[in-house]
Amino acid sequence: MTSAAARRDKILENIAAAAKLARREPSEIQLVAVSKGRTAEEIEPLIAAGQRDFGESRVQEALSKWPELLACNPDIRLHGIGRLQSNKAAEAIGLFETIHSLDRLSLLDALTKEVEKSGHFPGVYVQVNIGEEEQKGGCPIDELGTLIEAVRASPLPLAGLMCIPPAGLEPSPYFALLAKLGRRHDVTSLSMGMSADYRQAVMLGSTAVRVGTALFEDDAQA
Numbered sequence: 001m002t003s004a005a006a007r008r009d010k011i012l013e014n015i016a017a018a019a020k021l022a023r024r025e026p027s028e029i030q031l032v033a034v035s036k037g038r039t040a041e042e043i044e045p046l047i048a049a050g051q052r053d054f055g056e057s058r059v060q061e062a063l064s065k066w067p068e069l070l071a072c073n074p075d076i077r078l079h080g081i082g083r084l085q086s087n088k089a090a091e092a093i094g095l096f097e098t099i100h101s102l103d104r105l106s107l108l109d110a111l112t113k114e115v116e117k118s119g120h121f122p123g124v125y126v127q128v129n130i131g132e133e134e135q136k137g138g139c140p141i142d143e144l145g146t147l148i149e150a151v152r153a154s155p156l157p158l159a160g161l162m163c164i165p166p167a168g169l170e171p172s173p174y175f176a177l178l179a180k181l182g183r184r185h186d187v188t189s190l191s192m193g194m195s196a197d198y199r200q201a202v203m204l205g206s207t208a209v210r211v212g213t214a215l216f217e218d219d220a221q222a
């Protein structure tokens, strides 16, 4: 059995090694520990090991376990990484420091209304439907410019671009495409890379990797 803290150390080492190969500074890359489906007991050892950025997919689940953990660890930053319904905007604003899944104008409008009420301004990544998949969340590539401009005109800080490459395909071309879209639109931060492919993502410019399985499970590739 490997501990969560040891798995985290290994992942941070892998991130640093990939960064060096790409002539990047390891400190440019944020490790977001994806804790969806994990209990407070599984999360606590990572907090003890110094992990401060955590990602959750569902607002309801996050509300059920994080308020208590946050009360003890107020410096933790929660990231919303899942598809977000507009009617959850108020709860999402209250909970998340960063939202990685802004993919449409109607959601931006819902979030904007709520930030004006709450005075809390989470950063938002614009999620891109990078593989142009039918059922996938994310903004179509040809509408990206419009959505980025709308975020820039809103009170919400633009955090960067985010993508989830199509399942079962080599992810690197999609990471490279997101990096290219970032350059085209003058966006420097990229949320890309998960357990199976975070090294490639770092090589191709990721500034935030979202890793769940490899942190929480043994023998998930680390």
Ligand SMILES: *Cc1c(COP(=O)(O)O)cnc(C)c1O
Pocket (backbone or CB within 6 Å): 034, 036, 057, 081, 082, 164, 194, 195, 196, 210, 211, 212, 213, 214
């Ligand atoms: C679950 C999830 C992850 C983490 O995936 P792993 O393969 O477990 O590392 C990353 N990003 C999003 C959007 C997810 O839903």
